[in-house]
Amino acid sequence: MNRLQRALDTLVERVSTPAPIVLVDVMQDNIERMQRIGEQHGFDVRPHVKTHKCVEIGRRQVKAGAVGITAGNVGEAEVFAAAGFDDIFLAYPIWPAGAKGERIRRLAESTRLRVGVDNVGAIDALADAMGDEPDRLQIVVEVDCGARRSGAPPALAGDLALAARKRGLVPVGVFTYPGHGCTSRDARQRAAQDQLEALTTAVRSLADVGVTAEVVSAGSTPTIEFTTGGLITEIRPGEYVFYDLNNTRLGACTEDQIALFVAATVVSDWVPDQVILDAGSKALSREGSLERGFGGVAGTRAVLAKLNEYHGFLALPAGELRPSVGSVVPVVPNHVCPVVLNFEEYIVTDSTGTSLQRWPVDARGFLN
Numbered sequence: 001m002n003r004l005q006r007a008l009d010t011l012v013e014r015v016s017t018p019a020p021i022v023l024v025d026v027m028q029d030n031i032e033r034m035q036r037i038g039e040q041h042g043f044d045v046r047p048h049v050k051t052h053k054c055v056e057i058g059r060r061q062v063k064a065g066a067v068g069i070t071a072g073n074v075g076e077a078e079v080f081a082a083a084g085f086d087d088i089f090l091a092y093p094i095w096p097a098g099a100k101g102e103r104i105r106r107l108a109e110s111t112r113l114r115v116g117v118d119n120v121g122a123i124d125a126l127a128d129a130m131g132d133e134p135d136r137l138q139i140v141v142e143v144d145c146g147a148r149r150s151g152a153p154p155a156l157a158g159d160l161a162l163a164a165r166k167r168g169l170v171p172v173g174v175f176t177y178p179g180h181g182c183t184s185r186d187a188r189q190r191a192a193q194d195q196l197e198a199l200t201t202a203v204r205s206l207a208d209v210g211v212t213a214e215v216v217s218a219g220s221t222p223t224i225e226f227t228t229g230g231l232i233t234e235i236r237p238g239e240y241v242f243y244d245l246n247n248t249r250l251g252a253c254t255e256d257q258i259a260l261f262v263a264a265t266v267v268s269d270w271v272p273d274q275v276i277l278d279a280g281s282k283a284l285s286r287e288g289s290l291e292r293g294f295g296g297v298a299g300t301r302a303v304l305a306k307l308n309e310y311h312g313f314l315a316l317p318a319g320e321l322r323p324s325v326g327s328v329v330p331v332v333p334n335h336v337c338p339v340v341l342n343f344e345e346y347i348v349t350d351s352t353g354t355s356l357q358r359w360p361v362d363a364r365g366f367l368n
Contacts, residue, residue, distance in 0.1 A: 002299025003351055004261050004330035010353025012328045017265040018279035020343050021330070022359070025350045027241055027259035028060065034224070034240050035065045041228060046070050046089060046217070048238030051337050053363035054346065055083040057241060068112070070236045074103050075366025081111050083362070089114040091175060091217070091236060093142055093150050095122055100368070101129030108136040114215070116175060118142040118152045120163050127167035134168030140175050140215055141206075145198035146191065147179035154198040158205035165211065173215025173233070174202040181223040185251045192226035200231055222252045244336040245296055261298060261330040262339065263347075264312065266323045274305070275323060277312040279331055284312065285338035297323075298330040340364070 007023060015021070038045040047061045050072035058069055058080060068087025071077040077088045088107070094115050096104055107113050108130065117123050117139055127134045141160045144151030152160060154174075161171035176198050181191030195218055203213040218232045221239040242260035243253040264279035281294075286307060288294035293303030297314065305315035312331070316322055323329055333339045340361055348357040 002330070003256065004258070004298040004332075007349060007351055007353035008261075008263055008328055008330050011263075011347070011349055011356065014356060015263060015347050017263045017328060018277075018283040018331075019263045019347050020339065021261055021263050022242070022346045022348045023259045023351050024348050024355075024357075026257065027057070030240050030243065030257055030259055031061055031064050034237055037224060038235060039065070042230065043218075043227075043232060044234035046234050046236050047241065048072065048091070048219070048236050049076060049080060049363070051238035051340065052241055053079075053340055053361050053366075054359055055080065055362045056359045058083075058085060061241070067234065070238070073366065073368055074100055074107070075368055076363045077107055077111075077113070078103065079363040079366060081107055086111045088112070089116075089140065089217070089236075091116050091140075091142075091177075091219075093118040093122055094126065096125050096129045101125070104137070105130055105133075108133075112138070114138040114140050114172065116140050116142045117160060117164065118150050120160065123160065123164050123167060123169065127164075127169055130169070135170055137169050139164040139169045139171045140173050140217060141171065141202065143174055143176050143198050143202045145176040145178050146194040147177055149177065149179055151176060154201035155205050157202035158207075158209040158211065161206050161211040162209040171206070171211050173213040173217065174199060174206065175215070175217035175236075176202075177219050178223045179220070181220070182246065182250065185249075188222050188250060188252070189226045192223040192228075195223065195227070196229050196231065203231060222247060222250050225252065239336055242336045245332050245334045249292075255298070258298070258332055260336055260339075260346075261332050262295075263328055264331045265328050266314075266325050267311070269322070269325050273316050275314050275316065275325075277304070277314055277329070277331065278310065279312050280310045281307040282309050283339070283342050284331065284333050285335065285342070287333075287335040287338060292334070295331050295333045298332050304331070
């Protein structure tokens with residue numbers, strides 16, 4: 001029997017489904033392994049809390065040696081700052097619209113706050129938001145390394161750093177996100193190389209205008225294995241804390257390193273080659289495709305071929321054991337981050353399933 005199923009069978013009478021189950025011993029191993037990787041390569045580890053949004057997990061990451069955290073938006077940063085985290089990087093190009101400017105200013109008063117920028121307009125808006133104390137805010141210039149998402153051309157990083165300095169902000173370095181490493185197993189190494197080349201160009205661009213890149217920040221979980229070189233100062237992995245099916249398919253983790261699954265109950269079985277689960281898009285998200293499904297049941301070849309809002313259609317390949325109505329199965333999501341948004345708390349146990357705690361998803365619902 002699969003390890004996740006064994007833990008679930010022990011818990012099954014104590015939880016209502018669908019529910020996110022965290023195996024704390026597996027998660028802790030993941031945290032400590034990533035910290036060792038950072039130490040071996042001379043990188044600071046600054047984990048991205050958007051994956052878990054949980055203060056208790058963030059504290060475990062810092063206790064293991066993380067220098068601080070990466071947040072995905074101002075709301076996440078506020079939640080973690082209120083819990084005592086005092087070194088936060090908002091790693092996306094912020095536009096301080098509405099009340100965000102004032103919120104960022106308050107965060108910069110209580111934490112060492114770094115924010116990402118990739119254009120002069122945002123630099124000016126952030127400087128305006130900081131009022132007469134722009135030097136409280138550290139700026140990290142985002143550059144594109146091939147993901148074709150946000151990020152300025154690496155050769156222009158120096159121009160943005162200089163613009164920030166002229167407005168009284170404090171440019172401290174550069175960062176990038178090698179998201180194109182998530183497309184296939186072969187893409188991971190190529191994306192890591194693209195990342196290094198882009199950061200090298202960006203650091204040189206800062207030096208050309210007299211700005212030292214104290215921070216050279218890299219991501220992400222799938223590319224960490226291939227992230228090397230003395231230029232990079234920190235890494236920002238997020239998904240490693242739980243992992244998911246995408247990381248397994250990419251070769252970034254093994255099935256035994258998956259630390260979160262969604263417990264789901266079989267509620268209908270009238271169709272010969274499928275059963276219906278009580279976990280749909282409101283529990284799992286629709287990240288997936290017809291070819292690889294929208295999540296899979298651990299230890300089997302069965303995948304969710306279709307999702308309604310509250311139900312999942314589990315396709316059963318020929319020869320696969322058919323779960324009976326009322327049985328509870330461990331569904332591993334394709335991408336773990338959006339799943340976390342759907343629940344108010346984690347059910348926390350270990351690989352034996354004998355312990356049970358409930359940890360709040362503290363930053364759930366904070367989207368701006």
